Amino acid sequence: MSDLVLYLLVFGTLGGAFAGAAILVWFERRLLGIWQDRLGPNRVGPLGIGLALADIIKLFAKEDWVPPFADRFVFIFAPTAIVMAMLLGFTVVPYTSELHIADLNIALLFFLGMTSLAVYSVLLGGLASNNKYALLGGLRSAAQMVSYEVFMGLSLMGVVMLSGSFSLVDIVNAQAERGWFVISQFFGFVVFLIAGIAESHRLPFDLPEAEHELVAGFHTEYSGMKFGMFMLGEYLGLILISSMITTLFFGGWLGPGFLPPIFWFFFKTFILICFFILLRAGIPRPRYDQLMSFGWKVMLPLTLINLLVTGAVELWL
Amino acid sequence: MSVVAVQVVDVESELTELFPHIALHFQRTADEIPTFWVSRSHIREILKGLKPRYEMLFDLCGVDERTRNHRVGLPPSDFTVVYHLTSIRHNCDVRVKVALFESSIDVPSVHLIFLNANWYEREAWDMFGINFSDHPNLCRILLPPTWQGHALRKDHPARATEMDPFKMDFERQDKEQEALRFRPEDWGMKRKNDQTEFMFLNLGPNHPSVHGVFRIVLQLDGELVVDAVPEIGYHHRGAEKMAERQTWHSYIPYTDRIDYLGGVMNNLPYVLAIEKLAGIPVPPRAQTIRVMMAEFFRISSHLVFYGTFAQDVGQLSPVFYMFSDRERLFRIIEAITGGRMHPAWFRIGGVAQDLPRGWDVMVRDFLDWMPARLAHYEKMAMNNSILKQRTKNIGVYTQSEAMEWGVTGPGMRATGIDFDVRRDRPYSGYENFDFEVPVYHNGDAYDRARVRVDEITESLKIIRQCLDNMPAGMYKSEHKLTTPPAKERTMYDIETLIHHFLSVSWGTVIPAGECGVTIEATKGMNMYYLTSDGGTSSYRTRIRTPSFPHLQQIPLISRGLMIADLIAIIASIDFVMADVDR
Numbered sequence: 101m102s103d104l105v106l107y108l109l110v111f112g113t114l115g116g117a118f119a120g121a122a123i124l125v126w127f128e129r130r131l132l133g134i135w136q137d138r139l140g141p142n143r144v145g146p147l148g149i150g151l152a153l154a155d156i157i158k159l160f161a162k163e164d165w166v167p168p169f170a171d172r173f174v175f176i177f178a179p180t181a182i183v184m185a186m187l188l189g190f191t192v193v194p195y196t197s198e199l200h201i202a203d204l205n206i207a208l209l210f211f212l213g214m215t216s217l218a219v220y221s222v223l224l225g226g227l228a229s230n231n232k233y234a235l236l237g238g239l240r241s242a243a244q245m246v247s248y249e250v251f252m253g254l255s256l257m258g259v260v261m262l263s264g265s266f267s268l269v270d271i272v273n274a275q276a277e278r279g280w281f282v283i284s285q286f287f288g289f290v291v292f293l294i295a296g297i298a299e300s301h302r303l304p305f306d307l308p309e310a311e312h313e314l315v316a317g318f319h320t321e322y323s324g325m326k327f328g329m330f331m332l333g334e335y336l337g338l339i340l341i342s343s344m345i346t347t348l349f350f351g352g353w354l355g356p357g358f359l360p361p362i363f364w365f366f367f368k369t370f371i372l373i374c375f376f377i378l379l380r381a382g383i384p385r386p387r388y389d390q391l392m393s394f395g396w397k398v399m400l401p402l403t404l405i406n407l408l409v410t411g412a413v414e415l416w417l
Numbered sequence: 418m419s420v421v422a423v424q425v426v427d428v429e430s431e432l433t434e435l436f437p438h439i440a441l442h443f444q445r446t447a448d449e450i451p452t453f454w455v456s457r458s459h460i461r462e463i464l465k466g467l468k469p470r471y472e473m474l475f476d477l478c479g480v481d482e483r484t485r486n487h488r489v490g491l492p493p494s495d496f497t498v499v500y501h502l503t504s505i506r507h508n509c510d511v512r513v514k515v516a517l518f519e520s521s522i523d524v525p526s527v528h529l530i531f532l533n534a535n536w537y538e539r540e541a542w543d544m545f546g547i548n549f550s551d552h553p554n555l556c557r558i559l560l561p562p563t564w565q566g567h568a569l570r571k572d573h574p575a576r577a578t579e580m581d582p583f584k585m586d587f588e589r590q591d592k593e594q595e596a597l598r599f600r601p602e603d604w605g606m607k608r609k610n611d612q613t614e615f616m617f618l619n620l621g622p623n624h625p626s627v628h629g630v631f632r633i634v635l636q637l638d639g640e641l642v643v644d645a646v647p648e649i650g651y652h653h654r655g656a657e658k659m660a661e662r663q664t665w666h667s668y669i670p671y672t673d674r675i676d677y678l679g680g681v682m683n684n685l686p687y688v689l690a691i692e693k694l695a696g697i698p699v700p701p702r703a704q705t706i707r708v709m710m711a712e713f714f715r716i717s718s719h720l721v722f723y724g725t726f727a728q729d730v731g732q733l734s735p736v737f738y739m740f741s742d743r744e745r746l747f748r749i750i751e752a753i754t755g756g757r758m759h760p761a762w763f764r765i766g767g768v769a770q771d772l773p774r775g776w777d778v779m780v781r782d783f784l785d786w787m788p789a790r791l792a793h794y795e796k797m798a799m800n801n802s803i804l805k806q807r808t809k810n811i812g813v814y815t816q817s818e819a820m821e822w823g824v825t826g827p828g829m830r831a832t833g834i835d836f837d838v839r840r841d842r843p844y845s846g847y848e849n850f851d852f853e854v855p856v857y858h859n860g861d862a863y864d865r866a867r868v869r870v871d872e873i874t875e876s877l878k879i880i881r882q883c884l885d886n887m888p889a890g891m892y893k894s895e896h897k898l899t900t901p902p903a904k905e906r907t908m909y910d911i912e913t914l915i916h917h918f919l920s921v922s923w924g925t926v927i928p929a930g931e932c933g934v935t936i937e938a939t940k941g942m943n944m945y946y947l948t949s950d951g952g953t954s955s956y957r958t959r960i961r962t963p964s965f966p967h968l969q970q971i972p973l974i975s976r977g978l979m980i981a982d983l984i985a986i987i988a989s990i991d992f993v994m995a996d997v998d999r
Contacts, residue, residue: 136737232618236640236980304731304803314980315624384803385731387981388640 109201113190121335126152128377135381162324167229170321174228179319179326182221182333189214189340194269196353196361207268208260211344212253215299219245221333222301226318237317240388244298244305247395251403252295258288258410259348272352282349287406289349291399296345298395300337302376304383305391342372428511429453435466442492444514447694447932450501452512454492457524460515464500464530471502471511472820474527475935476944476961477537479545481571483519487929487951495519496545500527501933501946501961505820505829505836512933517547526552533823536969544569544657554603559650559998562596568658575655575662599634604646606636613638618980622651626729626984629994633971633983640979645972649965652998660958664924665691666765666900668955672945673759675960676996678718679939680750682711684763686945689844690934691765694949695927697896701888703767704846709780709883710762711845711936712876713750716787717743718939719869719876722991726866727798729988730807735798742790749779765900765925767893780884787877791870799870808862812974812986815860822973823966826941827868828990832860838937845936849886850879862989869991900925924953933959940964940991960999964992 126141126149133140144150166172192207194200204210219241226238259281260266263274275281282289298305306317314320319330346352346368355364386394428451429443439462442454455463480497482488494516502511515524526549528534538549539558546567549555557564566573574580585593601608601617609615621632630651636643656675660668672683685707692699699707720743724736747757753776754760754769762769798804814824816832829836837854839847855871857864893899900920907917933946941963950956967990975983 132733136734137741138737232616236618239640306731381734383732384727384801384807385981386803387807387979389979390806 106201109199113193113201114187117187117190117336117339118332120339121332122152122156123149124335124338124373125155125331128380131374131377132381135378156328159325159328164324164326167231167321169230171228171230174224175321176326178221178225178228179322179329179333180221181224182218183329183336185214185217185221186333186336186340190336190343192268193340193343194272194347194352195365197269197273199362200269203267203269206266208256208266208271211268211340212249212256215252215337215340216245216249218299218333218337219249221330222318225322225330229318229321231321233314233316233320234318237314237320240314241301241318243388244301244391244395247392248295248298248305248399251291251395251399252299254400254403254407255288255291255295256348257407258285261407261410261414268347268352272347272354275351276354280349280351280354285349285406285410287402288410289345291403291406292348293345294399296341297376297379298391300334300341302334302338302380304379304385306385338373338376339369342376343369345372428509436463439463444491444931446512447930448690448934450510450512450933452514452931454514454516457515457517460498460500460513461525461527461530463513464502464527467502467511467513468530470507471504471509472817473503473505473823474500474531474534474537475503475510475823475942476501476946476959477534477541478946478959478961479541479547479569480948480957480959481545481569484571485948485950485956492516493518496522496547498524498541498547499946499959501944505834508836508841522546523548523550525550526555528552531823532821533966533969536965543567546570553605556603557650559653561593561650563593568655573658575658599646601636604644606644606646615643620980620983622648627987628725628992631968631992631994631997633987635980635983637980640981642975642978642980642983645975645983647968647971649968649994649997652994654995654999656999657958657960660955662954664953665927665955666920666925668958669763670759670761672960673761674995675962675999676718676938676940676943676964676993677758678714678721678993679996680710680714680717680756680758681707681754681760681762682714682718682936682938683943684761685711685845686934686936686938686943687947688763688765689936690932690945690947691927693934694930694932694947695765695896695898697766697894697898699767699845699894700891701846702890703892703894705883705887706768706772706892707763707845708847708850709880709887710750710753710760710768712879712883713746715876715939716873716880717746717750718991719873720746722869723794723798723866723873726988726991727804729984730804732798732801732804735794738790738794738797742787745783745786749776749783752776752779764893765898766896767891767899771892772887777884777887780880784877784881784884788874791873795870799866805863807981808866808985808989810859810861811978811982812862812865812989813860814970814974818970818973819860822970824941824970825963825966826937826939827872828865828941828967830854830856830868831858831864833858838935838942842935844934850882852878862985865989865991898925898927926951926953927955933961935961938963940993940996941967962996962999964990964994964996967992968997 130140141148141151144154166175189211191201192204192210222241223238226234259271263271319327322330346365350368353361353365432441439455439459444452446452478499482494482497496517498515500513517524526538536558538552539555541547542549542555543557543560544567560568599617616637618635618637620635621627622630632648634646656671659671669684672687673680675683720739724739727735751757752773754762816834819829819832833856835854835856840854852875855868857867897916902917907913927949929949929951931948933944935942935944943963944961946959947955948957975986
């Protein structure tokens with residue numbers, strides 16, 4: 101790949117991710133509107149798409165304020181961490197067999213590492229705010245993300261076993277031979293899906309912010325673009341998780357040949373994003389301790405059994 | 418009528434038998450509730466003696482009697498404390514009054530006999546300066562802690578123009594804020610124990626799920642609620658004080674705003690009490706229209722509850738569906754009354770207008786539409802396993818606790834107590850309707866929601882009966898105190914014209930007396946206890962709202978649970994802060 105193409109790809113990914121996140125805010129609200137028997141934003145521009153732009157202008161134009169009681173440096177650093185981590189996560193996503201920024205031989209581990217870094221953002225944001233609601237939100241997120249991290253990683257080991265590689269390109273290529281892993285690794289898929297929602301802390305796993313309990317949780321004290329970064333991070337996370345599920349379980353760019361591979365990749369990712377939004381419209385929020393016990397008592401055993409069975413099948417069959 | 422009179426005599430002789438050494442002074446009231454006066458030294462003994470029979474302290478309020486003219490046959494008094502006891506089991510009431518004088522305005526506190534007396538006594542102190550000795554924490558409850566004077570005293574100004582202009586400078590703001598600071602020591606709380614230092618979290622007065630301006634200070638150990646102190650009064654608008662300046666008629670719109678989700682349901686006990694005082698017969702058509710409108714508002718209020726209940730446990734969508742159904746309902750209400758949330762549509766002696774042409778089509782459409790929606794919501798919300806997990810066995814109280822804390826309405830029926838004022842003490846013609854009273858037995862948050870959901874179905878049943886059997890006839894009474902009087906009768910002879918002129922310019926004069934009427938409102942038992950001094954406005958209007966005692970028992974049912982559970986409990990109580998603070 102020439103340098104020029106690489107640069108284009110990097111900036112394309114960067115711009116695409118930002119634009120995607122901005123449009124997603126509008127798209128989610130429209131979709132929720134349809135599902136919830138109401139209109140949603142439909143005034144600014146055609147179908148209300150101008151709202152994405154208006155939101156950005158609003159966030160940028162707001163006063164950049166740090167509460168006097170907050171830990172200034174950490175308070176400013178926290179929202180940038182989540183955006184950085186999520187953007188770095190995008191570097192390993194293969195759009196097609198040719199089109200990817202980096203095909204690392206440890207891409208999967210790199211992705212897991214980057215999403216884990218995002219927890220610092222939430223934790224530090226909650227801590228630095230010096231606000232009781234934010235503190236409780238930060239505490240919850242630390243517990244939630246650390247425990248869901250465990251089986252998020254473990255749930256992918258089945259995929260690694262089947263494809264024999266940590267490289268995402270190899271994993272997709274393996275699916276061309278062995279069929280989409282969503283079938284052979286169904287339990288791994290379910291666990292990764294749930295852990296993925298928990299990682300991007302969206303409803304029903306939005307306990308760190310839990311509007312009805314903790315006002316706005318860890319970002320209670322944030323406003324303006326610093327709040328915007330958290331929101332951006334959340335939507336980037338949503339896109340990233342969706343594209344990872346596509347890559348790992350739904351055969352990435354693989355699809356019928358009448359359309360280019362890159363279309364199939366984005367199409368699958370888009371469907372998954374819609375699914376995540378639908379979840380938000382449909383499911384109540386479990387209690388914090390219920391979430392934890394669900395994680396450790398149901399998800400972890402499920403992951404381990406899945407791993408055991410996959411290993412056994414690979415070894416003896 | 419005669420049956421009730423017999424009961425009065427019975428209670429009189431019974432009480433004299435029960436307390437042979439205590440002088441009891443009996444009073445006749447328009448509502449036929451046995452009422453008697455005792456001296457303050459005997460109040461504890463009397464209430465203790467009455468408690469086995471009357472298990473609930475339904476209401477406790479003060480009255481400033483100093484400017485009251487019509488006091489024939491009543492013992493002298495400057496300030497009167499009224500204890501209203503109710504028995505749910507025996508379905509009867511009794512009212513005990515204690516006369517106090519300005520020189521020593523002390524009365525023994527009864528918070529150890531009836532636990533819910535705590536807040537009521539604070540309110541009476543706040544409003545009248547009545548000093549309840551031995552009260553654990555006699556401080557302001559509805560008015561700001563820095564308030565000067567006692568608002569419901571007759572010598573306290575009733576309007577802003579009678580007072581100096583209000584200024585809130587920075588100094589004053591700091592002072593007010595400092596006064597609101599929570600000090601755990603005032604409430605007998607410890608800042609830490611051997612293992613841990615507690616966190617005190619100020620939940621509210623502005624918080625997404627406290628449904629208005631309500632503050633709960635939580636003592637937290639991690640996320641566990643060790644103790645909680647509910648703080649009310651942020652929504653206090655002096656509704657009872659306003660009643661003393663408005664005419665009987667012009668106060669009706671104020672009642673709409675007490676339980677602002679209940680609309681005309683609030684008008685009902687108020688006009689019923691006036692009608693009882695003045696002996697105004699209400700024609701059957703007006704009664705049926707009232708029942709129908711009241712049930713519409715019960716559905717509307719319960720729909721808001723249903724949606725916000727689901728929302729507070731984190732389900733985003735139901736609230737939108739329920740609000741759009743409520744919108745359909747408001748369209749009917751708008752067609753009939755011209756108003757939506759606060760139509761102020763009931764009148765003394767009837768309702769404001771007859772039903773419009775075509776009302777029955779709209780109502781029938783709604784009745785056909787709603788059951789399918791409810792079945793849908795059932796699947797979406799009530800049968801959702803996460804919602805069940807979040808609300809089952811959360812915020813449990815027993816039957817006796819419900820009685821002890823004055824819990825009424827759906828919250829009471831969720832504990833298995835089968836009592837509904839509409840069925841057991843019918844008013845406004847409810848005896849003619851056929852409906853079930855939903856009762857559940859666990860007394861937890863889920864069952865409280867269940868009762869309300871089932872009540873929507875029952876209300877639909879009642880409305881259908883109104884629709885099918887709407888009597889013909891007048892929509893308001895022909896009695897001369899009906900306000901406003903029938904227009905047709907004003908233009909023909911001088912007598913009716915003068916009546917009309919006076920009642921419009923000065924206001925209707927309601928005969929002197931006392932009367933309290935209780936109805937089954939959307940949130941529980943709501944009573945308007947009116948005292949008329951033979952004037953154009955009420956001498957004292959006491960509004961006993963159901964939400965007030967419901968909030969008082971929040972600490973009891975939330976100790977040892979988590980913050981998320983507290984939110985579920987708050988959602989399941991279904992209160993409206995305007996209903997609490999008045």
